Amino acid sequence: MSTKAAKQHKFRVGKMTFLDYFLLVLLTVLSLMIIIPFWNVIMISFATQKEYANNPLLMWPKHPTLDAYRALFQDGRLLGGFLNTFKILLVGLPLSLFLTSTMAYGLSRNKFPGKKGIFFIVLFTMIFNGGIVPLYLVMKSLHLTGSLWSVILVGSFSAFNMILMMNYFQGLPESLMESARLDGAGEWKILFSIVLPLAAPIMATITLFYGVSFWNGWYDAMIFLRKAEQLPLQNVLRTIIVESTTNVSNAASVDALAKSGFSTGMKMASVFISMVPIMCFFPMLQKHFAKGVLTGAIKT
Amino acid sequence: MKPAAIGPEQKINTRSKPRSWFMEIWKHRMTYTLLLPGLIWLFVFAYMPMGGLSLAFKHYKANMGIWGSPWVGLENFKYVFRDPTFIDAIWRTLYVNIIKFLISFPFPILLALLLNELRMGKMKKVFQTVFTFPQFLSWIIVSGIVINVLSYDGLLNSALSMLGLSTINFLGSEKMFLPMLILTDIWKSTGWGAIIFLAAISGIDQDQYESAQIDGASRMQQIFKITLPNILPTVTVMFILNVGGLMSAGFDQIFNLANAATQNVSQVLDVYIYRITFQSSTDFSFSTAVSLFRSLVNMILLLSADRVAKMMGGDGLFR
Numbered sequence: 001m002s003t004k005a006a007k008q009h010k011f012r013v014g015k016m017t018f019l020d021y022f023l024l025v026l027l028t029v030l031s032l033m034i035i036i037p038f039w040n041v042i043m044i045s046f047a048t049q050k051e052y053a054n055n056p057l058l059m060w061p062k063h064p065t066l067d068a069y070r071a072l073f074q075d076g077r078l079l080g081g082f083l084n085t086f087k088i089l090l091v092g093l094p095l096s097l098f099l100t101s102t103m104a105y106g107l108s109r110n111k112f113p114g115k116k117g118i119f120f121i122v123l124f125t126m127i128f129n130g131g132i133v134p135l136y137l138v139m140k141s142l143h144l145t146g147s148l149w150s151v152i153l154v155g156s157f158s159a160f161n162m163i164l165m166m167n168y169f170q171g172l173p174e175s176l177m178e179s180a181r182l183d184g185a186g187e188w189k190i191l192f193s194i195v196l197p198l199a200a201p202i203m204a205t206i207t208l209f210y211g212v213s214f215w216n217g218w219y220d221a222m223i224f225l226r227k228a229e230q231l232p233l234q235n236v237l238r239t240i241i242v243e244s245t246t247n248v249s250n251a252a253s254v255d256a257l258a259k260s261g262f263s264t265g266m267k268m269a270s271v272f273i274s275m276v277p278i279m280c281f282f283p284m285l286q287k288h289f290a291k292g293v294l295t296g297a298i299k300t
Numbered sequence: 301m302k303p304a305a306i307g308p309e310q311k312i313n314t315r316s317k318p319r320s321w322f323m324e325i326w327k328h329r330m331t332y333t334l335l336l337p338g339l340i341w342l343f344v345f346a347y348m349p350m351g352g353l354s355l356a357f358k359h360y361k362a363n364m365g366i367w368g369s370p371w372v373g374l375e376n377f378k379y380v381f382r383d384p385t386f387i388d389a390i391w392r393t394l395y396v397n398i399i400k401f402l403i404s405f406p407f408p409i410l411l412a413l414l415l416n417e418l419r420m421g422k423m424k425k426v427f428q429t430v431f432t433f434p435q436f437l438s439w440i441i442v443s444g445i446v447i448n449v450l451s452y453d454g455l456l457n458s459a460l461s462m463l464g465l466s467t468i469n470f471l472g473s474e475k476m477f478l479p480m481l482i483l484t485d486i487w488k489s490t491g492w493g494a495i496i497f498l499a500a501i502s503g504i505d506q507d508q509y510e511s512a513q514i515d516g517a518s519r520m521q522q523i524f525k526i527t528l529p530n531i532l533p534t535v536t537v538m539f540i541l542n543v544g545g546l547m548s549a550g551f552d553q554i555f556n557l558a559n560a561a562t563q564n565v566s567q568v569l570d571v572y573i574y575r576i577t578f579q580s581s582t583d584f585s586f587s588t589a590v591s592l593f594r595s596l597v598n599m600i601l602l603l604s605a606d607r608v609a610k611m612m613g614g615d616g617l618f619r
Contacts, residue, residue: 016419019519023418030411031430034487037449044448056458103338112328113321118335125346128599131591133577133584134352137366138344157341187330216438219552223578234440241444242556264448271444278436283429 045069045269052264068265069273075261078270080229081236088152088232089214096156096210097203104162105191108169126159132223139224150224151232155214161206168202169195208285215277233274240270356589369585376589386590389572396478396554396568397546404486405542408493409535413523415494416501431491439488439552446484446557447471472561481553493538500534501527537609544605547598569594 039059044052045068047061072078107119129135135154136145144150172195180190196203218234225231231239240262262270325332351366356376358369380386411431418424434442449455450470457467470480508526517525551570558566567575573594577587 019417020419023414024420024423027414027418027423027427031427034430034434034491037445037455040455041445041448056453056455057462099338099341102334106331106334106338109328109331112331113324118339121339121342121347125342127602128350128595129346130349130351130353131588131595132573133588133591134349134355134366135345136577137352137355137584138348141365142344153341154345157338157345162338187334191334212436216436216440218438218440234438237444238440238556241440241447267444268448271441271448275437275441279433282433282436286429286432 041268042272045265045272047265049263049265068263068269071263072266072269072273075266077228077236078233078240078273081231081233084148084230085215085233087148088155088217089211092152092156092214093207093210095152096158096161097207099157100162100165100206100210101191101196101199101203103157104165105169105187105195107162108166109187110174122159122162136223145224146226146230148225148230151217151220154220154224155210155217158210158213161209165199165202165206168199172198204285208281211281212278237270237274241267353588353592353595355585356592358585360583360585360588372585376585377593379586380589380593385567385572389567389569392565392567393547393569396481397549399478400482400485400550401542401546403482404490405539407486407490409497409531411490411494412497412501412531413527415498416527417519417523428491428494431494433491434488435492437488439556442484442488443556446480450480471557471559474562474565477558477562477565481550481557484557485550485553496538497531497534500531504530533612536612540605540609540612544602545598547594547601 040057043058043061046064046066047058048063048065048067051061051063052058103122107115107122139145139150139154144153176194176198177190180194185193216234217232218238221230221232221235222238225235355366355369357371357373358366359372359375360366361369364370415424415427418427447454451457452467452469452472456470460467468476470476504527508530509522512522512526548570550568551574554566554568555571555574558571569590573587573590576590577584
C-alpha cells in the first residue's frame with residue numbers, strides 16, 4: 001500500500017544533511033528573536049529596580065523578588081481590570097457561543113425560503129459597517145454606554161466566526177439530524193443534543209477566538225465606558241504601559257514616567273500577568289484553530 | 301411517471317404557489333427561531349449603525365438624535381474634502397500601509413518554506429507554536445514588550461552600546477517610526493500568516509517530489525520548481541485580499557506605539573477619525589462623513605480585490 005504518508009516518509013525524511021542543520025540553526029535563531037523579548041520581560045518583572053537599571057539585558061535576576069507583583073496588587077487597578085474582564089468573559093462567552101451557534105446551525109440546514117438573503121445580511125456586515133460614531137450614538141440611545149453590557153454586546157457576534165462554524169456544521173452527515181427528526185426532536189433539541197456534542201473542535205476554536213478577542217479588547221471599552229473602575233484589563237494595561245511611557249529621552253516624559261507611579265518592574269509584571277491566560281490556553285487549542293480556520297475560511 | 305399526470309399537476313402547482321410557499325416557511329418555522337437571536341443582534345449592532353450613517357448628510361443636534369436631526373445634503377462632505385489634515389491622513393494611511401504590506405508580505409511565505417523543509421516533525425511543532433503565539437496577544441501587550449526592547453535604554457540599545465555601536469531611537473523619532481512599525485508587524489504576525497502557506501504546501505502532490513528526486517533534482521531545485529509554483533495561486537490570492545484592507549489596517553498597532561514625538565507621522569485615517577470624534581471636536585456629522593467615506597472606499601477595495609482574486613483562479617473571500 002503506497003499511501004501519501006508513506007511516500008512522504010520515504011522521500012522527505014532522509015539523512016540529516018548540511019542544509020538540515022543550517023535550517024535548524026536559522027529557525028532557532030528566529031524563534032529566539034521571539035522568545036528573548038518575552039524572557040526579558042518576565043525576568044525584569046522578578047528583578048529589583050536597581051538590578052534592572054544596571055543591566056537592561058537581564059536574562060536571569062541574581063536576587064529574584066516579587067516586589068513588583070506586590071506593588072501591583074497594592075495599587076489594585078490591574079486587579080480591578082482583571083475582574084472586569086472576567087465579568088465580560090463570564091457573560092460574553094456563553095452569549096457569543098449561543099448567538100453564533102444558533103445562527104450557524106440555522107444557516108447550515110437544508111434550503112428554506114430566505115436562506116440566501118439572510119446569509120447575505122450576515123456577510124454584508126463583513127464588508128461594510130457604520131463606523132464608530134453611529135455605533136456610539138446607537139449605544140447611547142439604548143442607554144448602554146457607561147455599562148459593561150456595551151462591551152459585552154458589541155463583541156458577542158462575529159460574522160467571520162459564524163461562517164467558520166457554519167462550514168463545519170455543513171460537513172456533518174445530514175442523516176444524523178434526519179433520524180433525530182424522525183424521533184420527534186425539534187431543531188433546537190437537535191442543535192444542543194446532537195450537533196454541539198459532535199462539534200467539539202470547532203466549538204473550541206470559536207471559544208478561543210471570542211475569548212481572545214474579549215481578552216484583548218480595549219477599543220470599545222475606551223469609547224463606551226467612562227468610569228476608570230469599569231475599565232477592563234487591556235485598558236488598565238494601556239494606562240500603565242502606553243500612556244505613561246513616551247519618549248524616555250526627553251526630560252518632560254521622564255517626569256511623566258515618575259508621576260505615573262509604575263516602576264519598570266511593575267509594568268513588565270502587568271504585561272506578564274496579562275498574557276498568562278493566553279499562554280495557558282494557546283498551546284492546547286493551537287491544532288484545532290489552525291485546522292478550523294483553514295477548512296472554514298479558505299477552502300469553502 | 302405517467303405523461304398524462306403532468307398537465308393537471310402543473311396546474312395545481314401554479315395555482316397553489318403562494319400557499320405552498322407559506323407551507324415551506326411554516327415547515328421551517330423552527331429554523332427561523334434559531335436565526336432570530338442572531339438577526340436581532342445584527343439589526344441592533346450592525347444595521348442600526350449603518351442607518352446612522354445618514355448622519356453624514358445631516359446636521360447633528362444632540363437633543364434630536366440621529367433620526368430627528370435636519371438634513372443638509374452634501375454640506376459635511378464639502379468640509380471634509382477641504383480639510384488638509386483629512387487629505388494628509390488619507391495619503392499617510394496609503395503610504396504607511398502599502399510600504400508595510402509590501403515589505404512584510406514575503407515573510408510568511410519564507411517562513412512556511414523554511415518550516416516545510418525542516419525534517420524534524422517535533423521541532424516543527426515547537427517552532428510553529430513559538431512563531432504563532434505573538435499574534436494572539438493584544439497590541440497593548442505587544443507594545444509593552446516593544447517599548448521594553450526598543451526604547452532608548454531598552455534591551456536592543458543596551459546590547460548595541462555594549463558592542464560599541466551607536467544606539468537607535470526607535471520609538472521617539474519620526475524617521476524610525478515606519479521601520480519600527482514594519483519590524484514589529486513582522487515580529488507579531490509572520491507565524492500566523494505562514495499557516496495558510498503551510499496548508500497550501502501540504503496539499504501538494506508528493507509524487508511530484510518523488511519523480512523530481514528520481515531525476516536528480518536538488519532540494520533547492522525542488523523548492524523553486526515544485527513548491528513555489530504550486531503555492532503561487534495561494535500567494536496571489538493572499539496578496540490581492542491583503543490589498544483589500546489597505547485603508548483600515550493597522551490602527552491598533554499605530555495607536556498603541558505612537559507617542560508625542562511621533563504624533564505627526566502616526567496620523568492615519570483611523571487615528572484621525574478617533575481624534576476628531578472623541579478628542580478635538582465633537583462634530584458627529586463631520587466625523588460620520590469621514591467614516592462613511594472610509595467605509596465606502598474599504599468596501600470598494602475589498603470587493604474589487606475579491607473579484608480579481610477570483611479571476612486569478614482563487615477562491616476569494618466570498619463564495
